[in-house]
Amino acid sequence: MSTLFGGAAASSATSTTGDTSKDVEIPQAQLPTDSISDLSFSPTGDFLAVSSWDGSVRIYEVNASGASGKWMFQCQPAQGQPEHPLCVSWSKDGTRVAAGGDQGSIFYLDLRTAGDGGEVKVTHTWKPHSAGVKGIRWFQSGGKDFLASGSWDKTIKYWDFTSETPVAQLQCQERVYSMDVKDSLLVIATAERHIHIVNLNDPSKIYKTITSPLKWQTRVVSCFTDATGFAVGSIEGRCAIQYVEDKDTSLNFSFKCHRQQDPTSRDIAKVYSVNAISFHPQHGTFSTAGSDGTFHFWDKDAKHRLKGYPEVGGSITATGFNKDGNIFAYAVSYDWSKGYAANTPQYPIKLKLHPVVGDECKPRPGSKKR
Template sequence: MATLFGGAAPSSTTSTTGDTSKDVEVPQNQLPDDSISDLMFSPTNDFLAVSSWNSKVYIYEVNNSGATGKWLLQCQDALLCVGWSRDGTRIAAGDTKGRLYFLDLRQAGSGGDVKPTGVIEKAHEQGLKSLRWFQTGGKDIIVTGSWDKLVKYWDLSTSTEPIGSLQCQERVYSMDVKDQLLVVATADRHIHIVNLNKPGEIYKTITSPLKWQTRVVSCFTDATGFAVGSIEGRCAIQYVEDKDTSLNFSFKCHRQQDPTARDVAKVYSVNAISFHPQHGTFSTAGSDGTFHFWDKDAKHRLKGYPEVGGSITATGFNKDGNIFAYAVSYDWSKGYAANTPQYPIKLKLHPVIGDECKPRPGSKKR
């Protein structure tokens, strides 16, 4: 089990201001030289995969002293997403040209530069924006979502052709899977909900409860619903079944009061939402360079953390929930011109200690 600094947790505190002083930063010489698009911890090992616009996937080994580069996967075009298989032996990544790459780490040697185990050149006609692995019938399946408005399913053990597909109403912007729940968020605020026991059908389509463009969706740990983040500094908690609609709500986050105007707030995009694997609490992170931990059942913010010096583009908890990784890099929220060479690129590991991510005492976990 990976622990950062391995020491005892400090005593609990009632303060809602979090501490980032013990966060461990990955050395600059082991980082991408362009924006980090996605990251994910292995579900079985202390490995962290990071995809970048520089066409590479960085796989780090996480230990008590931080993270050390283990493998470096070279791809062909800017990468938009990365994901692990359920058994932690393989990763997949998608690029802006619609390619799907996969790497079997059992064939990758002990470390260093590696080439993909396989590439599907035209998995999608446009950028492959999001992917996840899931299991059905004892098989590992990859589901991919693209700007070409299609979701496709792949069983790479038998074929390089998709085994199924779904037509979405618009371009896929974000996607997540938990157990047999697949949630697909597209342009124009459509959200498709799929029961993976029937992957060829859309179970339900809703319009996002948020008024502006969807940036991210993330499934609850118990697969009963999902969180939605938008460009307007709002997050929504949404349950799948109609019987639970009374539990749905939304809240403001990632906003800063304008010091020169009392009634004016600066609004920032919610770029990433990650659920804690044990507690069911969750994080939000945004263009304002802050991250926060929340208890959805108590409708309560657990901790808010100070700005980290740049937009946070991707986040994730490790399998034990005691490490929270976050990537700082340009998120394209201000267009091409704002992506200057001076913009920081960082990958940091936050040790989750004490009661930072534990549900509020007395709250009922739904």
Template structure:
């Protein structure tokens, strides 16, 4: 996709300050016939098989853009029954599921629809909002996991209107992620559950988050050996699943800004999104401060930090080949609904991964 971003010259390896000048915005051309998010963006996900980016918005819409060498164009869009909080692709890239505030799964099989605005199939499956959706494969079959504020995760084969299994989580599900056979669930009260999807109805291990404040996001390592946790208090933790690797666990401060009027005071911002690079195993954090950073967890080193983008970053993801980093700029609800003003930016940006931006430091193992 180099044509979209022009010439890609490697950045200086000695600089830890990243460049966003080549980032491309998916434009809202104000043409009412071409939908564009009109409210906060809650989730982003690239297709695992094509150059498609799915975008979920609080305006009850899901937008799917095709990224090409000439730009980005809307491919499909559909309306959810409630405000769309999450979106995910099936493992083969043929289906999209979105969860909403009404507890509905909204499903589109792209093999059955034309391009443009399409109709989603939907069904009420939870007693409260669905905060997270993830597809996975186990024992040769595709399943969809839905995590809700009703304190459950439900598994679906979508052959019927009832789940194939229900996992009681004890608290509201705030975030979850899947990689291979690892499912990690972050709930209220800082509980984190780890599930081996070969036994999906059994919680293999539960820990209390090593971070002292509310969990905002969990994201699995590229090799499924562990996960990262982000909190509302500008911290990130690296956690390994196997007990033998617990000595490798650590946490660090991020998304904080020094108060210019007080030497010993820092402004603290929420870590809203964490995404792992699919090839290199390095990862990004993005936050309410409007910045994103790339990190090497094995070297415990920040690779690049990027300047503020003009608003809070609410969601991020890497493309299937790791050559594009997408991020959404919009209100993150950290100050309540009354602070969501019409003049706040709503943008979808595409950052080209240039040179060694996301490559781990030399002589560090990749996990």
């Protein structure tokens, strides 16, 4: 997709201020009508799935003009009220999409039977959780595809799609707020700052539980590219880098981000939630994005910020890199951090594609790639 963004200039090797002037915005007519809850790029092609509080999951095809809507489905169970999808994820072969609803349902679409495009019906839906599904991730084990769903009902359930009975289940200490998978590593962040680490070769057992190194509520966890650890983001404008094995604990650290200094006092700073963390698929560097409407690229091994980008006009609720790492997608919409009353009709809803060029996401010379 090197032609997607045409003549985007390579970023300066010395400047730490990034350029968003070449970012491509998805036309308003193709966007959801309410906040974007999650987004996910296909691991095999240039397709982007986006879930929204308007009850829809939209799948865009990224092409020479930016992106265009390809498929769309509503999260409507066979029985009961429509649900709002909170999370979305692709299968490893890029043929299926799953989304988790706010009332406990899972919605599954097999694109091989979805036709050429347009609005489609979900292939299958079932309601295995008694509360909202906040995390959903595909993984492979023994050559087979599985789906993990994490819920506010404090459980993780695993599915092989042969029945509506989970093949395994895991009891968490609290409600699931975020989860991520890389290879055989599953990381689950719950309420009360618990973080469960699971080896998916033994998925019904918790390998290790830690308390988040951050003092306030966890918003997001994201696994390293090499599956040796994960990053944690919280509501306090901090991010933590955490390794799985005890032998690597000396490499753990946390840092401040998504804060704005009060111009009237050096002792006061506005603190914003870290809503999204995404790792670059090739370089192992990562992004953070937050309620302050900014995103940044970081090199964890050098403990260095690579680029910081100007405010984009609203909170960033979800981010992701495409399979090649040359496109960074980010969603601008209300993140509910100030309650329902602040979600006005005037609040922007945007979906933008940022071309990753030059040294934007490359680790600093000498950094160990992870």
